[in-house]
Amino acid sequence: MTPLRRLLVASVACAALTATAAQAQRGADGQLNIIYWQAPSTMNPFLSGGTKEVEASSMVLEPLASYDNDGNIVPRLAVQLPTVENRGVSPDLKTITWDLKPGIKWSDGTDFTAEDAVFTWKYCTAPDGGCAQASYFEGVANMEAVDALTLKITFDEPKPFPYTALVGAESPIIQKKQFENCMGAKAPECTAQNFNPIGTGPFVVKEFRANDVITLEANPNYREADKPRFQTVLFKGGGDAASAARSVLETGEFDYAWNLQIEPEVLTRMEAAGKGKVVSAFATSVERILMNFTNPDPALGPDDRSVYKADGSNPHPILNDVRVRKALSMAIDRPLLTEIGYGRTGRPVCNVLPGPEQYASTANDGCLVQDIEGAKKLLDEAGWVPGADGVRVKDGRRLSLLYQTSTNSVRQSFQSLIKQWWAELGVETELRNISASVFFGGDPASPDTFQKFYSDVEMYTNNFSGVDPEAYMAQWRCDDIPGPSTQWQGSNINRYCNPEYDALTVQMSKTADLNERAELAKKMNDVLMQDYVLLPLIYRSGTSAHSNTLGGVRMNDWDSELWNIADWHRVK
């Protein structure tokens, strides 16, 4: 390296990171210890789809573009973000052309080209492969490498938001040379490749022990000469969230701990030990209570119980009245729930679509204040009058609800709290919890899945990946209601059907302008909220902790938390 170039490199590093400009050199900061209490089972995100695998692989594999900590799309392997203005996206919205950065090399030293991107698409859409990220490639009619550095993606129909395929940590690019013989049904047999993928990212896998520990080294061919700052990464898994937090915040054995879903007072106390910091970032996760719009009466047969009938013949006997739904919402003290269950890592919320910021409505914020008296009045109006034992009755029917959720101590505390508030209204609540693997498992034979919704209300968290809410908001369309005819598949778990709402979703799928899209999304959110289709409770963040000696962490819930691990460094 000539003195001049060294100077140049140093000044570039200086601009990026003033703090450690003096030792801005690849591998200068030694070892980084990361703990994920759920350990990754593979390094191939296409074969797993779990968050832990996606995040672990994001140290090695990279997409064309990522989301930064504010939810903006930032180019990574691409030169810039293609838009209609810069002619990267065709005026008919059917093609997008990505220009790749020149000179990028895979960690084995070979050149990264558009062919690899095309291959990744073929790999994930190959039949029998069971690719977990296939939904990112939905609507892609063709991908071609125009030349080594130009990738052209053609869609079946106009795609107002074309940044899905190969954007974000869930759909990174894998090397064609390495995975060529691992297509389709052969994918799982390529253990060596799946455990040790060649990537363009800042690190390379040195040793992968499934569900235990991963050791990684700095990628010698990484495109930025002075990064990553750490020479090795020890990525440990196992245990539980509390002990992971302890190992960073109290004992200081690790530098970074992920997904610390523990009671807020415990976290605060651990942080008080002074060895590290808790960081959280909000994206789109909302803990919500869903209202069932169909009758879940156990006396009904399998073809009727919780099954939506287009002629409206099977409505919920209690919850089809919006006043009841509203009363149930008004009785809930969301700030208190947040304080008890989440602390700083959550916020009370009144929208099902809380982010990104330009999509968040402010029309419903009245729900933040608990109003038991108002709720009681509403129920009186609806004709539910208190009976002898305090439970309200109407036409001989008791106001009694079955409330189910997955087994989890925070959720059970929420259940008992909400039960107590509803009891003040004169609503009787029976609580039920189901183990998460059954509740969220898609077994059509099980009566306990959240899709079957064999209860009056149910509670869980949902979110969407990326920043575009189109698919997420389209969940409440009439034609997406789960039922026996669709093997209980379908995302409209509420069984909500409103033609007006459907019209809005159609409109959104044809609108390209981002501002107009935001307005539409807000409108849809408000329809759902003002109809009390579901009761949002908590806006949940991704929460992690890092030691005081680790710098450069920019907590991100839109993409992998490790999205900028190349910039992480040791603070002396």
Place this chain on the structure above:
Amino acid sequence: MTEATLAEQGMKAHHSLWGDVWRQFRAHRGAMAGSAVFLFIVLGVTVGPYIHSIDPQYLDMRARNAGISWAHPFGTDNVGRDMLAQVMAGGRVSLAVGFAAMLVSIVIGALVGVLAGYLRRLDGPLMRLTDLFLALPILPLLLVILLLFRDTLRSLFGPEAGIFLLIVFVIGITSWMQTARIVRGEVLALKEREFVLAAKSIGTRGHRIITRHLLPNVLSPIMVSATIGIANAIITESALSFLGLGFPPDFPTWGRLLYDGKDFMTLTPERVIWPGLAISLTVLSVNFIGDGLRDALDPRIRGR
């Protein structure tokens, strides 16, 4: 001799035998201390809720993570539930699980052990069965049974009784094998002993040999097994809760309370200490009782 006098004599002999046992038992200081502690715990969890009458499921939002006070002698948890009430409610479940599961396991274990040891015909098949059960890895089996039958039992007996029966059954059915093997070993050795051979030679029937000569002599290992059984059942139940396979979070047992409290260990240590202490003290006292019983029931020690 009439039947009445026979019964009377039996009663008398019986009475004095247990009188001896009781005398010996009383001499065992550990056993007496254990009995006192155990009685206290049993009374505490049964009568206690009538004295300290807070609903264990009531959430008192103003008193979260509270320390020791008159209103909450054991403090409260992070959603304001009274710990003493929870420990008492949990204790009833844990003790009931412990006893019931122990009974199931001891009855099966002793039956299989005696039959296998005494009747050569049955020895092979019964021991293969024992091997089979021993070879069935307990944990996945527990999980699978819990998953498979949870809902059936839930609809038959209600959510609480259903899961209770299931856990008792599951712990009982997976823990009798050690008892069976030990009892069989004892019986195998016993039946070659002179007094059994003598009883056989005068034509005593099989079932009488078992009840008169073998069972009393294997009572001591069965007692040791029974105490271990109760202890194990309580610990297994808490271990299941620890792994998330036991009782659900809204259904307090000592194990569940301990598990829920473990993250709060440095913040409100009461949450770990009380249920932990309750488990440990119960198991400890049961073990001491078993120890005393063992000595008291052993005719060779008794009267020394």
Place this chain on the structure above:
Amino acid sequence: MARYALRRLLIAIPTLLAISFIIFALLDLAPSDPTANLPLTIPPEVREKIRLSLGMGEPFVVRYFKWLEQFMVNEPLNVLEQWTGWTIGDSENRLRVLSWATRSPVVDLIVERLPQTLWVVGMSYVIAVVIAVPIGVISAYRQYSLFDQIGTFISMLGFSIPTFFTGLLLIVIFSVWLGWLPSIYDTTHVVRDWDSFVFQVKQMIMPTMVLALANASQISRFMRASMLDNLTQDYVRTARAKGLRERVVVLTHVLRNSLIPVVTVIALGVPTIFGGAIITEQIFRVNGIGQLLIIGIEGADIPLVQTLTFIFAILIVLFNLIADLIYGMLDPRIRYD
């Protein structure tokens, strides 16, 4: 004796086949879904495709025999090839038991984790036996002495306090407050010199001791009970009457006889070493076999759980046989023929 052993071995085969069927069927019946833990953002159609790619669409019998062939024939052949370097048949395309979560051969996962489990759990078991036998012997010999009282009390404590209570307590005291010992077991650590050896010892102390305490308590209870039974037997009186020295009476006659049931208990406990100590491994993050099993159960990784449980089953059957044979060797009164 040899004939008896052979017969038992032969009987073990149908037993194991029965067990393999029970395990496979039970786990297969369990309502679990390997895609349940995936984020809800993954749509149902994709989940269905994942399930199909895992082979869940095939009928039960086909899957059972496939698994049986993979486990009983293919895996042993692989092991043989690795040991000897031979190539038997079409080894490239031989199907192995694949885990659903990692998509890698289950046996490789187990082999990877065996060392740490054997070190920690095995060591704790050895320590437990070494401590427990003398304590049990002395406690029984000096029944009701101070030693007996203290020994009994400590073993009762060890036995009464659940391992996750002691484990957590130790972590809070030694890792959080005092900062002496690491709370997380580093499975990648290699012992090269004195310092790394010290580190290895340090990270093993807590999990090993927690387990050893629990195991030693159990074994010493059995040892004491068994010694007490034998000390009052007539043959002891006879031996003493013959004028044998007390040492010989206790250590040769009584101990030998007392060990019979204890050896059974110890032998029966050996398979649990391989099974790992699930709770302890979880607390100290010794990512061994027990932890693998828990991950498999949580993630509904059925092939992994099936294979692991079946391997445990084999070990248990084997050690049962061993326990019985030792029983026969130690106690001549037992006739096997």
